[in-house]
Amino acid sequence: MTEIQLRNIDKHFGPVHVIRDINLTVKDQEFVVLLGPSGCGKTTTLRAIAGLEDIDSGEILIDGKAVQDVHASERDVAFVFQNYALYPHLTVYENMAFPLRAVRQSRAEVDRMVQSVAASLGISGLLNRRPSALSGGDMQRVAIGRSLVRRPKAILLDEPIGSLDAKLRESMRVELKRLHIENGSTSIYVTHDQVEAMSLADRIVVMHEGLLQQVGSPDEVYRYPVNMFVAQFVGSPIMNLADVDISESASGVGVNLGGTSFAFPPALSGKLKEAGAQPGKLKLGVRPEGVLVSRDAQDGYVEVTVGIIEPLGSHDIVDLKVGDAVLRARTKSAFVPGPGATVWARIDPAQAHFFDTTTGSSLGIRL
Numbered sequence: 554m555t556e557i558q559l560r561n562i563d564k565h566f567g568p569v570h571v572i573r574d575i576n577l578t579v580k581d582q583e584f585v586v587l588l589g590p591s592g593c594g595k596t597t598t599l600r601a602i603a604g605l606e607d608i609d610s611g612e613i614l615i616d617g618k619a620v621q622d623v624h625a626s627e628r629d630v631a632f633v634f635q636n637y638a639l640y641p642h643l644t645v646y647e648n649m650a651f652p653l654r655a656v657r658q659s660r661a662e663v664d665r666m667v668q669s670v671a672a673s674l675g676i677s678g679l680l681n682r683r684p685s686a687l688s689g690g691d692m693q694r695v696a697i698g699r700s701l702v703r704r705p706k707a708i709l710l711d712e713p714i715g716s717l718d719a720k721l722r723e724s725m726r727v728e729l730k731r732l733h734i735e736n737g738s739t740s741i742y743v744t745h746d747q748v749e750a751m752s753l754a755d756r757i758v759v760m761h762e763g764l765l766q767q768v769g770s771p772d773e774v775y776r777y778p779v780n781m782f783v784a785q786f787v788g789s790p791i792m793n794l795a796d797v798d799i800s801e802s803a804s805g806v807g808v809n810l811g812g813t814s815f816a817f818p819p820a821l822s823g824k825l826k827e828a829g830a831q832p833g834k835l836k837l838g839v840r841p842e843g844v845l846v847s848r849d850a851q852d853g854y855v856e857v858t859v860g861i862i863e864p865l866g867s868h869d870i871v872d873l874k875v876g877d878a879v880l881r882a883r884t885k886s887a888f889v890p891g892p893g894a895t896v897w898a899r900i901d902p903a904q905a906h907f908f909d910t911t912t913g914s915s916l917g918i919r920l
């Protein structure tokens with residue numbers, strides 16, 4: 554049973570305010586991913602939890618016990634670094650045994666743990682090798698194995714597969730998920746890769762410039778981003794954002810962008826007023842899958858011109874020119890005739906987001 558709590562954590566490096574009043578509770582057996590761009594403070598936060606970095610103020614609690622003044626070696630959390638950090642002169646077996654020998658476990662117990670963890674990682678055949686004779690993926694398996702043998706209270710992983718090639722990253726992602734399901738260790742995982750975050754996390758913590766932006770399940774963060782930063786950081790290709798104004802007529806509500814009016818349900822105008830939307834300070838956000846495309850004129854669709862098409866095999870990403878604006882849409886492969894063609898488009902109101910351009914915050918409107 555391990556719960557980790559961060560309360561009002563603050564940290565500066567010289568004049569740079571790296572962590573700003575972070576509050577977070579990681580529940581027992583939970584897999585939490587800290588996601589954000591390079592330099593946003595992910596590593597520093599993780600190192601602070603491990604005790605590898607002091608904090609200026611705040612409290613770090615492991616199972617309810619404040620540990621900010623407890624030495625790293627006494628916190629009983631394992632840390633997996635991006636750059637493996639294996640001992641080059643020791644075999645895989647000895648690398649994995651090292652943390653157990655350090656706490657004077659019996660020879661039999663060391664052997665039992667190393668063999669069992671090696672088997673679960675699929676590296677039993679590599680125990681006599683030295684790190685220099687391993688592939689990148691195997692090195693990282695050993696590094697993870699070394700952190701697991703001690704059965705730590707929690708495991709902290711800092712971009713553990715970031716330096717592997719794309720194909721290997723994909724299979725390691727699945728392995729990490731399986732390992733977590735088997736071991737159920739409370740885990741905090743750092744990455745700048747939103748796909749990794751979406752696929753691994755029970756909850757994602759989106760960070761930007763030392764501040765927590767949003768904490769939620771992958772589905773919540775994807776479907777209900779709280780601000781424009783989260784909206785555009787999570788999801789690929791990124792969410793369309795466009796300045797819009799609203800017009801009301803007898804026939805309904807129009808969301809106008811690029812000199813074109815997209816039809817929305819009448820309920821939108823009341824919801825915008827309720828949310829305090831300011832004229833001239835409104836952005837529409839819609840993911841490419843929320844831009845619906847038709848090859849024929851249809852009620853509620855507006856005429857647009859096809860720009861660049863990115864064929865991705867399973868689907869296409871198509872630029873649609875809407876006056877002087879561009880909306881990217883996701884379509885079936887080879888659905889639109891080609892660049893320059895005329896097609897018709899609609900914005901799915903259920904997938905539309907509205908943001909206040911002054912604060913960047915979502916107005917929380919759901920249609």
Ligand SMILES: Nc1ncnc2c1ncn2[C@@H]1O[C@H](COP(=O)(O)OP(=O)(O)O)[C@@H](O)[C@H]1O
Pocket residue numbers: 566569571589590591592593594595596597598
């Ligand atoms: N030891 C250090 N001394 C000074 N500045 C640091 C140190 N470590 C990190 N920083 C700065 O703190 C900020 C956050 O860094 P870091 O936590 O490594 O971000 P991330 O892991 O999200 O890329 C960056 O601006 C970085 O340059």
Ligand SMILES: [Mg+2]
Pocket residue numbers: 595596597
């Ligand atoms: Mg980092």
